[in-house]
Amino acid sequence: MSLLNDLINLDLSETTEKTIVEYIWIGGSGMDLRSKARTISGPITDPAQLPKWNYDGSSTGQAPGEDSEVILHPQAIFPDPFRRGNHILVICDTYTPAGEPIPTNKRYNAAKTFSHPDVVAEEPWYGIEQEYTLLQKDVKWPLGWPVGGFPGPQGPYYCAIGADKAFGRDIVDAHYKACLYAGINISGINGEVMPGQWEYQVGPSVGISAGDQVWVSRYILERITEIAGVVVSFDPKPIPGDWNGAGAHTNYSTKSMRSDGGYEVIKAAIDKLGLKHKEHIAAYGEGNERRLTGRHETADINTFLWGVANRGASIRVGRDTEKAGKGYFEDRRPASNMDPYVVTSMIAETTILWKP
């Protein structure tokens, strides 16, 4: 593979000013990422410099065949860790030729929520803990698990090391550096309780950028598992039984919560979330009822419960926050396959804009 790598890693900056731009969007299922590349002349430093583009929506379940063009609006750019040099990734959202957001475009409404003056004033920060499971490609069984069988029970795997406890660290470490290279605010990683499951965290990010960054980090992750010949799953309960599910716990704070007296603001916000539990749950990811059982560090899907340091609650407040009287809280309900545009904007809307 030497010659192929030489070509893939060619540094073009000596020979041309041209930049390769990879346009990324979300497909018709709401979870399938799609992308294609184009050549643009000169380095790009701002998404406004990029042209709108279009793709065949009839191939992604987003438009009928006889009127198939869906328009891509570039929204945020990131250095491309795969092509490096001056090349970039750009996360886009999707519109009809008439300029209307198509139904699967969740970014559009989220951006409106985040530009509401009351929300802007509160500077909402998000830290999202994205969990995911690695699967062996041809058998769809978790990486490291014996084919036709199970590993020893959970206990040894959380944050573990060793060939018998940690499966796929190469992918995780490559992803960490690739995201940092891309300018994504990745704040950490850890091995999870179920073997073959991992987590990374993105944040703190303000407003709409939380969604952009989580989506691009998911894109980078799936590009890396593609290189590794492994399948990534965002299913919230990949293996039924005494095995943890996969979530996307969303940590949240507003300016008021981060300031003195914030703990009261936090409690008031949590109360509002409790009043809208069903609505949030409906938007927090498909299949979440298989995960939120009340066991395996979750609260039951029909129960709304909060507590300090309580991992069996719907919402957990950290001891630091309780002690300091201000800080942030963690919504543990979202599933790993949640849409971060939906979840982040809904939390802002319920806690800042909604008057019960």
Place this chain on the structure above:
Amino acid sequence: MTLLSDLINLNLSDTTEKIIAEYIWIGGSGMDLRSKARTLSGPVNDPAKLPKWNYDGSSTGQAPGEDSEVILYPQAIFRDPFRRGNNILVMCDAYTPAGEPISTNKRHSAAQIFSHPDVVAEEPWYGIEQEYTLLQKDVNWPMGWPAGGYPGPQGPYYCGVGADKAFGRDIVDSHYKACLYAGINISGVNGEVMPGQWEFQVGPAVGISAGDELWVARYILERITEIAGVVLSFDPKPIQGDWNGAGAHTNYSTKSMRNDGGFEVIKKAIEKLGLRHKEHISAYGEGNERRLTGKHETADINTFKWGVANRGASVRVGRDTEKAGKGYFEDRRPASNMDPYVVTSMIAQTTILMKN
């Protein structure tokens, strides 16, 4: 996989000031190492400047689910041989949110002993000989041993070379360099008497740093065996029968022992150890009774005896030390799965602080 290594080996110092810090701690069994990583805004070389962190103690047998936060206090920094650049490994110990060391935190009381003025004055040095066995991953049988059978009897393997005598040298050699890179005081390696068993030595290290360095050396070793697809065992008697066990002989000296007339100080110290033989043995590692049989270069677990150049003794004094009238001695009792915080501080306590 070349592209994956390009990403893992990305040198981020060209693109960002950020660094990755891997926080390491000891889990609920007292031998399971755990770690997770976080991003920091710039290089750090003083543990006091690192933030405290926390982890889910309910997943490591160290806290209940409804009050799961365990706090990590950074204690020592080492360069990360896996991520390189300005990235670091951080050895931590574990506390309750109220600031009390949790019950598996052995470093805390060791640190107290090592800061006692009488102990500080004596500048205790430690050289620890860590033995370990490499096992094939899916069958838990030593590396290089035929599945379902045994290699030829012990004799050819100690410091041996050759594909039929030395199994896993890649792991040993990469560990040696990785530890030197990390700033660990690794003083040597050798192949051991039992095939598939190896030893490395850390020291001389002063006081609490002996424990920190040995634990991080163990962490680096298990990360390397993870990469190699081999399982690491610190069991003190991995194979029953005419096969050596694995120990962690602890070489020790104080300022007085290293000075003229030190041999008398050494003899007095050894007597004190003899008076506390049972207490030391119970803290020198689980399963040691399977190893300390009086055969295979050990002294029987119920016997305390010392001698010059005697490998069948509990404590051995080198001929150099006898000849020079000063030097150090070797406590051969600790098992490979001993906790170096416990062993080093207990030896200091018995020989320096305990008055007959």
